Amino acid sequence: MFGFDTEKMSQMMDTYVIPWGINIVMAIAIYIIGKVVVSVLVNVLSKIMTRSQYDDMLIDFVKAIARAVLMLFVIIAALDQLNVNTTSLAAILAAAGLAIGLSLQGSLQNFAAGVMLLVFKPFKAGDFIEAGGAMGVVKSISIFTTIMTTADNKEIIVPNGGIYGGNITNYSAKETRRVDMVVGIGYDSDLKKAKEILKEMLAADERILKDPAPTVAVTELADSSVNFVVRPWVATADFWAVKFDFTEAVKLRFDAEGISIPFPQMDLHVHKDD
Numbered sequence: 001m002f003g004f005d006t007e008k009m010s011q012m013m014d015t016y017v018i019p020w021g022i023n024i025v026m027a028i029a030i031y032i033i034g035k036v037v038v039s040v041l042v043n044v045l046s047k048i049m050t051r052s053q054y055d056d057m058l059i060d061f062v063k064a065i066a067r068a069v070l071m072l073f074v075i076i077a078a079l080d081q082l083n084v085n086t087t088s089l090a091a092i093l094a095a096a097g098l099a100i101g102l103s104l105q106g107s108l109q110n111f112a113a114g115v116m117l118l119v120f121k122p123f124k125a126g127d128f129i130e131a132g133g134a135m136g137v138v139k140s141i142s143i144f145t146t147i148m149t150t151a152d153n154k155e156i157i158v159p160n161g162g163i164y165g166g167n168i169t170n171y172s173a174k175e176t177r178r179v180d181m182v183v184g185i186g187y188d189s190d191l192k193k194a195k196e197i198l199k200e201m202l203a204a205d206e207r208i209l210k211d212p213a214p215t216v217a218v219t220e221l222a223d224s225s226v227n228f229v230v231r232p233w234v235a236t237a238d239f240w241a242v243k244f245d246f247t248e249a250v251k252l253r254f255d256a257e258g259i260s261i262p263f264p265q266m267d268l269h270v271h272k273d274d
């Protein structure tokens with residue numbers, strides 16, 4: 001009832017079916033093999049970064065980016081096997097990437113800064129820092145922002161671009177810190193006695209380090225007082241406790257020793273016209 005032209009069928013098989021079948025099989029093979037190779041390369045990259053002690057968040061992010069980029073090449077190679085015009089596809093992807101980059105310029109700046117922070121590690125979670133116009137303890141560092149907690153328990157979310165683009169002061173980077181204090185006494189007080197009392201108080205506090213030795217010196221003859229600079233070295237964790245305790249102790253000890261701590265004064269001269 002139905003007649004088949006075997007010659008045409010054979011020609012169609014040779015011209016279309018078999019070549020397309022081979023191309024499809026090759027494209028599938030390229031995709032499968034490429035996927036395996038990508039997984040191996042990404043795992044090797046992950047092990048190298050882990051040995052280098054990079055942040056886990058950065059490792060996961062780099063793995064995701066590397067996997068996406070490599071798989072894109074694998075897909076383009078597979079499509080090329082199917083005679084798809086991959087040049088036009090690459091041009092479209094490049095144009096789309098440029099448009100997205102221009103529209104997300106600020107976000108990309110924060111992203112780049114976040115990567116730099118995670119790579120170079122100027123601070124870590126738990127450090128007390130001053131950066132990006134904020135001061136507090138670092139709670140977490142992400143790709144786009146850094147979260148800090150202030151001394152009065154406020155949470156601050158700072159864009160990474162603002163942090164990496166300015167000065168970063170890490171108060172927790174070193175094991176020791178110097179406490180800088182200024183103590184003023186009245187001009188009628190015994191200067192040498194006050195200096196010896198300050199040295200004695202520093203020596204009595206076990207939290208104050210012996211090396212480097214603390215400094216006690218007259219730094220200024222001010223309008224209302226003779227000012228001492230007091231600079232002991234302490235463990236970073238003891239910084240605020242020593243500063244607060246020593247300031248209170250100085251006031252109590254000077255009161256007991258009869259050494260005055262003056263407050264700013266102004267003399268007024270009144271002239272009466274007769």
